[in-house]
Amino acid sequence: MSSHGNTVDPKKTVLWDAEYHGHDVISTRSLGFFLYLLSDGMIFATLFAAYGVLSYSHNYFGGPTPSQFVHPWYTFTQTVSLFLSVLAYGMGMAAMKNRNRGGLISGLLGALVLGVVFLCLDVHDMTDLARQGITIATSGGTSAFIILTQVHAAHIFFGLIWILVMVAQVSSKGFTTDTVGRLLSLRMFWHLQAIIWVFVYVFVYLWGYIS
Amino acid sequence: MSSVRGYLSGFLISGLLMLAATYMAATHAFPPFGLLMVITVCAAIATIAQTYFLLHIDTAEHNIWNTVSLVLFIPLFVLTIGLTWWMFSQLYLHTMPAMAGMH
Amino acid sequence: MQTSRKKQLAGIWGGPALLGLWASTANASVFWLFDPKGVMADTDLYYMIVDLLTMGAIVGVTALLVIWFMWRYHKGKNRGSYHPEWSHSSFLEVVVWGIPIIAVGFLAYFAVRGTFELNPYNPTILARDTQTAGKPVRVDVVATDWQWLFVYPQYHMAVANQLVLPEHRPVFFRLTSTSVTSGFFIPQLVGMIDAMPGMRTKDALESGHVGEYQGIASDYAGAGTSWMTFKTRIVSQENFIGWVHKVQSSPAVMTESGFNRFARPYINVHHRVVYFSQVPSGLFDRVLMEVMRGKTWPVPPQMTENMVAYIQKQSAEHRD
Amino acid sequence: MLVQLPGGWNPLLGRLALDQIPYDNPILAPLFVAVVIGTLVMLGLITYYRKWGYLWKEWLTTVDHKKLGVMYIIIGLVMLFRGFIDGLMIRTQQVWANGPHSSGVFGAVHGYLTPFHFGQVYSAHGLIMILLAATPLLVGFMNIIVPIQIGARDMAYPYLNALGLWITAAAAVLIMISLFVGDFAHNGWFGYAPIFELQYSPGVGVDYWIWTLQLTALGTTLGGINLLVTIIKMRAPGMTWFRLPIFVWTSLSANIIALTSFPALQVALGLVAADRYFGSHFFTAGFGGNLMLYTNLFWLWGHPEVYFVILPAFGMMSEIFPTFSEKPLFGYVTMVAASFAIAGVSWMVWLHHFFTMGAGPQVNSFFSVATMLVGIPTGVKVFNWAFTMYRGRITYSAAMLWAIGALFMLLVGGMTGMMLAVPAINYMVHNSVFVIAHFHSMLLVIVYAIFGSVIFWFPKVFGFRLDEHWAKVMFWLFTAGSMLVFVPMYMLGFMGMTRRLDYVFNPAWHPYLAVMEAGIAVYCLSVLSFVMLLYVSIRDRVKNRAEADAWGSSRSLEWLTHSPVPFYNFAVTPHVNARDEVAWRREHGLDGRQPDRYVDIHMPSNTGMALYIGALTFVLGFALTWRIWWLSLLALVAIILLMVIRSFRGDDGYTITGAELERMEKDALRNRTRADGKYVTDGLGQLAGAAMAYSRNSPPMGGNSSSGSQSGI
Structure with missing residues (x-):
């Protein structure tokens, strides 16, 4: 605010900063990725808005509603496997802190396997629904239900590819600025999927089941 | 924070809350509206626990911008969902009188 | 600076020209x-x-x-x-x-x-209007691709592409559409409201001025939107009764299957007006429900690639 | 899972067939020939002058934020021209097809465009002007100026920046291809449900529209993240929040909007795609869909998007007014607050685009009042600009004229905007040409600000000023054109004329439409004067050579470094001491002082990867449009593979030593004082090279095989 001071001594004023090397690379990276994740969160918020609008009883067009086709305990196993996957990833990150490469890789592999379990359960659920004639084309309500859950599943799918890539990178390169930065970004990505799953699970599966 | 204990607490809190919510929903423990309230509370606590223990959102200096941006985003999520739902509940009320209120 | 001054003048010559244009057509009815x-x-x-x-x-x-x-x-x-420091x-x-x-x-x-x-659902301004006389007229409006059907349920009759209303009586509309969203707009009488397929909006108007007013489809609804206009005539009470009798003695009748024919895509380039002396009761609600159940009157692929050809085909079919 | 399609489909080519090429269309076929010849001439010239290598090394693979910004602006200007031609076609159709006795040709009953073709023209016009002209132009300026204004050496993610550019370019190519292969959507630029459903739009037009929009959304989101992180993390020492130039503040608020709102667009379009490809029922009238949900989701993005494009324009005006008033901006803090107030309120107003939906008076009242709130910070901004001129010393240079023009446009647009915010008025003018005139007034604010900025910042990027005389000629012609087109349009709005009429049924409107057509002719002259402006300026570039501080009264940090800006922006990171650093240094006699010592700096390497991925997104969009499933899958897998490959290779960048820097800086200073200006005198290629006047022989390359010596990209 007091930028226009009266007297300035040209010899004492700092005009250039040769020693300035900028900012910490990893935190700059993770901020950018976090912003991406938030915009991804907005995608889910918009999908939830759409789901809310399309989950009135007339939106199911007289057809099956989630209260008829959701099985809470089945989906709970999905919840458990996703949470365990996230936990495994977290254990891997704790190992990384101790520069334990083997621990990290086993954590990643654990997360991978449990993520695959989650995805298989989801695919099984969807094919089961399709067999009962409940598809994306059944009614506006089922369209919203299936898109919302499957967009989440698609995130899991791409996360799994990324985990695979990171397993390969950590094995070949070890801990570099690049790999550590990416592992941190992936951690945010993976953990955010768990947070979003809480909403999907509670407000789409459970609420759909009870209403 | 990014310790084994943090991750375990995050897992246990959210896992148990989801277990409770699933149990109550599966057994229809309360009337629908009360049930909705209860599972909403479960979801809220689980989300907060996960945000804190897993995403490490706090006011530490290297995280501050992540926290700031999250705090700025949350009202937008609420506005997006809330205003849309309100708008369409009103629209259904006005244009589909026979259908509205059958949520 | 000298040259730019000239350009400045050249730049604002448009102003007076526009004013002249305004003045030349400045009779209010435009x-x-x-x-x-x-x-x-x-x-x-x-x-x-x-x-x-x-x-x-x-x-x-x-x-x-x-x-x-x-x-x-x-x-x-x-x-x-000049105060170079002044900024607050x-x-x-x-x-x-x-x-x-x-x-x-x-x-x-x-x-x-x-x-x-x-508020189009319940305009309090109408209730406050003191000139209101007589009971309200009800009109059900169905927008098709690309015609308007005005059903007068109180008189069991319907008119396509023309709206005739008595003066000093409130008119309450219910609106829906068979295909896409359209807009109901009579600039001198009432503002726009969407007519949406599968939904029922409302609107209302009242006029004390006998005359003919332009009605417009204000929302883009596809190829025939520009021709989807209708004249609105406000007539005296007696003339309205006479007009109702005229419509009721028209040979054409609207049936349920007739409506299915009527709702097929039709570009009303000739401003055709049809009087239907009879209408099945509950047509509006039935259309609404049918559309909600997924009935559509699809537009044939590429039908408007050559409009002259389409219009010829349309005329050849003698549709009504 | 996939829907049944009307018309043919085969596994190899999808819906693509020879009869999808409109070779018999009397408007498109000659245009197609012209485009082909033009492209061949361009390619021939590049080959003849042996510029392929230069083009590849300096532009196609660059990650330099300035060159990327210049390319954004070139895309924006080209698409602005395309959009203008569309506008010309719309105006010509309406003035021709007026009244029942008007003639018709080319299969149209009246005028020369069939309704279906007319629908495509105005849909393309709107989409192009908003997303492929205004947005790239503004993103381009943010790209060029923001990093220099905050004293950064590049963006936070140079590679992501290039990726954003090439995805935007892919979107531009996709919409241009739709002219010659297949057709475009006729549902308006924002789309109407359910008119874009397969029953009402069976062709590929809507699919082109979906994927073009998706690509621009993706590109803009990437750019938005990049600018946000750059502003938050890359500021020079001493550049505290309240020393940021207003353009940086508005860029920050604009990109917050972009980041938060574009996902809504992506969802809206994704759901349209689900309807069209998988037969779901989000926006159908029947089967439990809700067609207004589409409108809701679209404007959930659409309205914030309006502020995304207007806020940077406000920032540009806030830079131009103080410079040519020789005074600091009035009410800096208020200006910042106003920008964020606009950004914040932009999330609560979107329903005013569909007041006539009939959601009831409570909903309409809420959104009406929220919309009016936007008027408060906008009004504050206008007053602040006015008081910046107050007690100043105003020079009416061309840039200042454009900024003042923007101010007056904003007054008109703001006033009509406050009318539209009142539902009682909105019911009468919604979907009328009054609305068109209103938002064109607002978009003209952006266009005026952009042309002002082109003139204002041109010397910073290219090292010489644009010709003032022709810049003013263009300004007055453009203003006359705007008057002639949009004043009658407001009048027609009061006459009740609705928008998108391909046949104008009321002959009483004809005189006004004729005046608008005359306005279009004047606009054409202003386009010609823009070409003339470029020609004369390039011809006289030596005479118009610019100093570091091109206007002599500049204020913010970008004017500290040389004009043109060297590829490393600042040889030594400046230390910021005041809000308007350059003005502060000038006032204290510190201007022109150079650093006394140079240290090594680190720069990112060039890479072709962004270009490849951009090209693949085009292939993906094209394949999805035509439902060529194998190609879509191939493109998607290739994109993922390229990303994985790049992540394995990493980007180590390269180092410029202090000694090398010192030599380049000395050269720059010598060049600056040399009268003959030799380094910008040989041909147009060198003109573009001006921005690289200090560059090393060739920047190191990664991403292609020719540079095996590099450790990474």
């Missing part, structure tokens, strides 16, 4: 929005004037202020003193925030009041 003939449109104009006066005052003063600053602080002309004034800050806040507060009051007065 400006439909300034020449309302119904209670609803009257009220719309009232709010427009309130808003224009408020905003015009602020914007006008601001524009003059800017022009004055531009003249006074022109570099080298030495008309105003608490008083002015309060003023620059205060004026818009007051103006917005003032207009917000009118905006909310107007929204309720002109």
Whole structure:
């Protein structure tokens, strides 16, 4: 605010900063990725808005509603496997802190396997629904239900590819600025999927089941 | 924070809350509206626990911008969902009188 | 500077030319929005004037202020003193925030009041109108691709592409569409409301001015939108009764299967008006429900690639 | 899972067939020939002058934020021209097809465009002007100026920046291809449900529209993240929040909007795609869909998007006014607050685009009042600009004229905007040409600000000023054109004329439409004068050579470094001491002082990867449009593979030593004082090279095989 001071001594004023090397690379990276994740969160918020609008009883067009086709305990196993996957990833990150490469890789592999379990359960659920004639084309309500859950599943799918890539990178390169930065970004990505799953699970599966 | 204990607490809190919510929903423990309230509370606590223990959102200096941006985003999520739902509940009320209120 | 002055003159010659244009056609009836003939449109104009006066005052003063600053602080002309440091004034800050806040507060009051007065589902302004005489007329409006069907349930009759209403009687519309969203708009009588497939909106109007007014499909609905117009005639009560009798003696009748034919895509280039002396009761609700159940009247692929050819085909089919 | 399609489909080519090429269309076929010849001439010239290598090394693979910004602006200007031609076609159709006795040709009953073709023209016009002209132009300026204004050496993610550019370019190519292969959507630029459903739009037009929009959304989101992180993390020492130039503040608020709102667009379009490809029922009238949900989701993005494009324009005006008033901006803090107030309120107003939906008076009242709130900070901004001129010393240079023009346009647009915010008025003018005139007034604010900025910042990027005389000629012609087109349009709005009429049924409107057509002719002259402006300026570039501080009264940090800006922006990171650093240094006699010592700096390497991925997104969009499933899958897998490959290779960048820097800086200073200006005198290629006047022989390359010596990209 007091930028226009009266007297300035040209010899004492700092005009250039040769020693300035900028900012910490990893935190700059993770901020950018976090912003991406938030915009991804907005995608889910918009999908939830759409789901809310399309989950009135007339939106199911007289057809099956989630209260008829959701099985809470089945989906709970999905919840458990996703949470365990996230936990495994977290254990891997704790190992990384101790520069334990083997621990990290086993954590990643654990997360991978449990993520695959989650995805298989989801695919099984969807094919089961399709067999009962409940598809994306059944009614506006089922369209919203299936898109919302499957967009989440698609995130899991791409996360799994990324985990695979990171397993390969950590094995070949070890801990570099690049790999550590990416592992941190992936951690945010993976953990955010768990947070979003809480909403999907509670407000789409459970609420759909009870209403 | 990014310790084994943090991750375990995050897992246990959210896992148990989801277990409770699933149990109550599966057994229809309360009337629908009360049930909705209860599972909403479960979801809220689980989300907060996960945000804190897993995403490490706090006011530490290297995280501050992540926290700031999250705090700025949350009202937008609420506005997006809330205003849309309100708008369409009103629209259904006005244009589909026979259908509205059958949520 | 000399040359730029000339250009400046060249640049603003358009102003007087436009004023001349305005003057040449400045009989009010060209400006439909300034020449309302119904209670609803009257009220719309009232709010427009309130808003224009408020905003015009602020914007006008601001524009003059800017022009004055531009003249006074022109570099080298030495008309105003130069204060290179001056960039803050608490008083002015309060003023620059205060004026818009007051103006917005003032207009917000009118905006909310107007929204309720002109609420298409229940316009309170109609209830307050003292000239109202007689019981309301009800009209069910069905927008198809690309015609209007006006059903008069009280008289068990329907008219395509023409609306005739008695003066001094409130008219209540229910609107829906068979295909895509369309807009119902009679500039001199009532503002726009969407006619949406699978949904039922409402609107209302009342007019004390006998005459003929243009109705428009205000929302883009596909190839035939530009021709999807209808004349609205406000007639005296006696003439209205006479007209109703005329329609009721028309040979054409609307049936359920007839409606399915009627709703097929049709570009009304010849401004065809059809009177249907009979209409199955509950047609409006049935159309609404059918559309909700997924009935559509699809547009054939590429049908409008060559419009002349399509119109010929359409005429050859002799559809009604 | 996939829907049944009307018309043919085969596994190899999808819906693509020879009869999808409109070779018999009397308007498109000659245009197609012209485009082909033009492209061949361009390619021939590049080959003849042996510029392929230069083009590849300096532009196609660059990650330099300035060159990327220049390319954004070139895309924007080209698409602005395309959009203008569309506008010309719309105006010509309306003035021709007026009244029942008007003639018709080319299969149209009246005028020369069939309704279906007319629908495509105005849909393309709107989409192009908003997303492929205004947005790239503004993103381009943010790209060029923001990093220099905050004293950064590049963006936070140079590679992501290039990726954003090439995805935007892919979107531009996709919409241009739709002219010659297949057709475009006729549902308006924002789309109407359910008119874009397969029953009402069976062709590929809507699919082109979906994927073009998706690509621009993706590109803009990437750019938005990049600018946000750059502003938050890359500021020079001493550049505290309240020393940021207003353009940086408005860029920050604009990109917050972009980041938060574009996902809504992606969802809206994704759901349209689900309807069209998988037969879901989000926006159908029947089967439990809700067609207004589409409108809701679209404007959930659409309205914030309006502020995304207007806020940077406000920032540009806030830079131009103080410079040519020789005074700091009045009410800096208020200006910042106003920008964020606009950004914040932009999330609560979107329903005013469909007041006529009939959601009831409570909903309409809420959104009406919220909309009016936007008027408060906008009004504050206008007053602040006015008081910046007050007690100043105003020079009416061309840039200042454009900024003042923008101010007056904003007054008109703001006033009519406050009318539209009142539902009682909105019911009468919604979907009328009054709305068109209103938002064109607002978009003209952006266009005026952009042309002002082109003139204002041109010397910073290219090292010489644009010709003032022709810049003013263009300004007055453009202003006359705007008057002639949009004043009658407002009048027609009061007459009740609705938008998108391909046949104008009321002959009383004809004189006004004729005046608008005349305005279009004047606009054409202003386009010609823009070409003339470029020609004369390039011809006289030596005479118009610019100093570091091109206007002599500049204020913010970008004017500290040389004009043109060297590829490393600042040889030594400046230390910021004041809000308007350059003005502060000038006032204290510190201007022109150079650093006394140079240290090594680190720069990112060039890479072709972004270009490849951009090209693949085009392939993906094209394949999805035509439902060529194998190609879509191939493109998607290739994109993922390229990303994985790049992540394995990493980007180590390269180092410029202090000694090398010192030599380049000395050269720059010598060049600056040399009268003959030799380094910008040989041909147009060198003109573009001006921005690289200090560059090393060739920047190191990664991403292609020719540079095996590099450790990474």
